[in-house]
Amino acid sequence: MSTNLSFEAAIEMRVDEMVDACTRCGKCVEACPSVKPAGIADAAPQDVISGILDILSDGEGTEASRKWAQACTLSGECIRACDEGVNPRFLLAMTRVAMAKANHDLPTRRRQGLEKYRDLGRDVSMLSQLQLNDEVLERLGQKTAAAIVPSEPPDFVFYTGCNVLKTPHIALLALDIMDTLGVRYQVMGGPSHCCGVVQMRPGDLEMSGRMGTNSIEKLSQSKSGQVISWCPSCYVQYTETTLPALERQRGARPFEMTPFMRFLSERLDRLAPHLNQAVPMCVALHRHPGVAGIMEAAEKILIAVPGITLVDLKQPALGLQGVNLSVLPEFKRELTRNEFQAAREAGIDALVTVYHSEHRELCAHERDVPFRIVNLLELVGMSMGLKRHDRYKELKLMQDADQIVADCADLLAAHAIDAAKAREVVVKGMLADQPLPLRG
Template sequence: MTETAFEIALAARTHDMIDACTRCGKCVEVCPVTGPAGVGDAAPQDVIGGVIDILRGGKGTAASQAWATGCALSGDCIEACPEAINPRFLLAMTRVALKRNTVDLRERRKTGIENFRLVADGVKVLSSVQLTDDELARLGQKVEGRLASGSTAKEGERPDFVFYTGCNVLKTPHIALYALDIMDAVGVTYKVMGGPNHCCGVIQLRTGDTEVSGRQATSSLDRLAEGKTGVISWCPSCHVQFTETTIPTIEKMRGARPFEMTPFMLFLKPHLERLRPLLTRPVPLRVALHRHPGIRGVTEAGVELLRMVPGVELVDLDQPAVGLVGNALNALPEYKRNLHRAELEAAAAAKVDALAVIYHVDYREFCAHERDWPFRVVNVLEIVGASMGLDHATGFKRLKIMQDADAIVADCADMLAARNIDPALAREVVLKAMLAEQPLPLGR
C-alpha cells in the first residue's frame, strides 16, 4: 500500500530520532512503570535497544515490548534524554509497529471505526442529556442539525484563540463551561472547536492506522488554525497527539508550524493576576489534588490556582503522580486500581473535604466514589467557579452514582425524546461509556 505524505514524514521523524539515540538507557531508568509493565530486570540499555530494533522492523525483546505497551506517558523519559529526543514519541511509534506486525490493516481499521463510534455516541448522548441548546451552541456542538460557531469574537474578526476541547470532556460538559467562563472573565476572545468533528486522530493511531490518523488529524489541524495567538487545549491526550505527532510532522511536510498549542492550565498562568480579584467568595474546603506529571507544569498550575481561592486549604496526600491522565494507565489495570485505592484511603485519612482532579478522564473515573467516601470529588474549575459565583450542574456524577443503566435512561427520558435519541442507544452508551469506566469498583 502506498504511504501518504504524512506517513512518509512521520517515518522520517522516527528515523531521525533513532539515528540520534545513543541507547544510554536513561529513559528506561527514570520510567515509573517499568515494574508494573513487566520489564523485569532487563538492562535499560537492552530495553531501549529492543525498542530501536522494533522500529527498524525487528521483533525486539520481551522487555522492550512490555515497556512500550505499558507506557503511561508520564514524560519523565523526555527530560532524562541527553540527546534531546522524545522517547515517549518513539514508544508511541513502537506500539504502532507492534500493531502492524500482529494485526492486519482491515482489522485495525475496523477497530478504529468501532472505537471512534463509541466516543462519538458517548459524546452525543451524554452531552445532549445534560445541556441546553444554548450550552451546546456555546461549546460549538450541533444544535437542531447545525454546527454552532462557538465564537466570542466580533463578526468578521479572528478570535484571540481557538479553544480545543477534544472529544471526551463533552461527556462532563460542566468542566468545559467553567473554562469558557474563566476565559470570558479574563477578557480573551475564542472560538470553541472539539467533538468528533474535530478528532485529533489518536483513536486511529492507537490501532496502528497511521493513514487515517494522519488524514483526520491534518483535517482538524487546518481548521484549528483560526486563532490569532494559537490554540488552547483541554484534553491531555489530544495535546500530546497534536504537539508530539501531528504538528511536528506537518512542520516537516510544509516547512512551518501552523500554530502553537498551550494546555488550558498553562494558558491561565499569565492571566492569574487578572483572575485573582474575581475570586471573591470564600470556599472553605480542605482539598487534595489528584496529580499527573505527563504535561509539565499543569499540576503545578493547578496547585497555584487552588491556593488563590480564599478559604481553600491544600493538603498533600504524598501519593505517586504517574501517567499523562487516568486512561493512560489502562494497560496496567491492577497497578491503576492500587493507585486509586491508595489515594482514596489517603484522602479519607487526611480528612479532606474534596478530592479535586484537573482532567475530565479522572473526573469520570473517580466521581462515583463520592457515594462511598467521606469527601466530594470535584474538578478544580468547580472550586474556582464557586469562588467566582458561578455554578454549572454536575449531571454526569449524579447519573453515574445511580449505577443502574435503566434508571439512568429513565431519568433522562425527556431529554432523550427532545433530542430524538433512541433510548436503546442511550442505554448502550451508559453501559459502555459511563458505568464500564470504573477502574476501581465502588465500595470501601
C-alpha cells in the same frame, strides 16, 4: 520542504532521526514508572531501549521491550530523563504502531480505527445529549455552531477535544472563566474535530494524519496563532506527532498549543481579582504530570482561591491522565486505593481532579468516601460566583442504567434518542468507567 512528502513519510523521517540520536543509555527506561508494574524491572535498561529501536527498524525486539511499549502511561518522565533531545514517549507510540502493523494488515487496522472512532462519537454525543439541550451544545461548539465562521477571527481557539463533553460542566466552567476575563475565543472540538489518536492507536498512520490535519485546518483561525487545549491526549497527539509532521511537510506550524491550565495560570494576575468569595475547604490535588507544567499550574491556581488549604497526600503522580493508567489495571487499582486511604487519613473535604477522565472515573466514589470528588474549575467557579451543576456525577451516582435513562427522558425525546441505545451507552460508557468497584 517538499509538499509531496506524505504524512507517514514525515513521521518515519522523524523516527529515523531520533533512532540515530539515541545512545541506548537506558536513562529513559530507568526513569519510567511503568517498568516495575509491567514486570520488567529485572531487564537491563540498555537492552530494553535497544529492543525498542530494533522494533522501529522492522525487527522483533525483546519481550521486555514489547511489554514496555504496551505499558506506557505517557507519564513523560522518559522525556525529562533524556540528555540527547530524543522524545522516548513518541518513540514508544511509534513502536506500538510498528507492532500493530506487524500483527494486522492495513484493512484490519483501518477497520479497527473506524470502529473506535464510531464508538467514541456515539458515546460522546449521547452522554452529552443526556445532559444538555441544543443551545448549550452549540455553545460547546457542537450542532450548527461547529460550522459557523465568525466575522472576525477570535484571539484564541479553545479546543475541547472529545471526551470532556461527557462531563460538560467542566468545559462550560472553562468558557465562563474566559468570559469573565474578557478572553475572545471560538470553541471547537468533538468527534468532528478529531486529533487522530484513535486512528493511530491501531496503527493506521495515514488515516490518523488525515483526520488530524483536517482538524488543524479548522483550528487555524485565531489572530494570535494560539490554540488553547483542554484534553491532554489531544495535546500530546498534536504537539508530539501531527504538528511536527505537518511542519516537516510544509516548513511551518499553523499554530502553537497551550494547555488551558497553563493558559489560566499565566493570567493569574487577571484572575485573582475575580476570586473574591472564600471557599473554606481542605483539599488534595489528584495529580497526573504527563504534560509539563500542568500540575504546577493547577496547584498555583488552587492556592490562589481564598479559603483553600492544599494538602499533599504524598502519593505517586503518574501518567498523562487517569485513563492512561488503564494499561496497568491492577497497578491503577492499587494507586486509587492508596490515594483514597491517604485522603481519609488526611481528613480532607475534597479530592480535586484536573482532567475529565479521572473525574468520570472517580466521581461516583463520592457515595463511599468521606470527602467530595470535585474538579478544580468548580472551586475556581465557586470563588468567582460561577456555578455549573455536575449532572454527570448526579447521574452516575444513581448506579442504575434504567433510572438514569428515565431521569433523562425529556432530553432523550428532544434529541430523538432511542432509549435502548441510550441505556447501552450508559452501561458501557458511564457505569463501566470505574477503576475500583463501588461498595454495595
